[in-house]
Amino acid sequence: MAATVAKDRVIEVTDLAKHYPGEGVGALKGVSFHVKRGDIFGLLGPNGAGKTTAMSILCGLMRPTSGMVTLFGASPSQHSKAIKRAMGLVPRRSRSIPPSRSWKIVAISAAFMASGGTASTNGSVSV
Numbered sequence: 001m002a003a004t005v006a007k008d009r010v011i012e013v014t015d016l017a018k019h020y021p022g023e024g025v026g027a028l029k030g031v032s033f034h035v036k037r038g039d040i041f042g043l044l045g046p047n048g049a050g051k052t053t054a055m056s057i058l059c060g061l062m063r064p065t066s067g068m069v070t071l072f073g074a075s076p077s078q079h080s081k082a083i084k085r086a087m088g089l090v091p092r093r094s095r096s097i098p099p100s101r102s103w104k105i106v107a108i109s110a111a112f113m114a115s116g117g118t119a120s121t122n123g124s125v126s127v
Contacts, residue, residue: 016067
């Protein structure tokens, strides 16, 4: 039964921590959660809560100080390219991206993440 539950999880985060040198308080401390296949997941919290740090670790852009992260059964730091192809990320609002329709944000994100697909300004995204 435990193997079935774990197989259904596409994101596993266990006791994740990130500390930046010279800072007294860690950006993340003991964060654990999982996301099952088919779930829609949002990471919400106040400024400074560690959302960007957590997403940077999940995307393989940053290594955690401690803890374990797996996406689709793989480590983001070791399989970053393959994981980026399999996941979708809506970035936080940026001054460089004017307020727009959500399909444009998805298209820009797909192109930025080099998902191996194509993004067009007519609203279609292919992966």
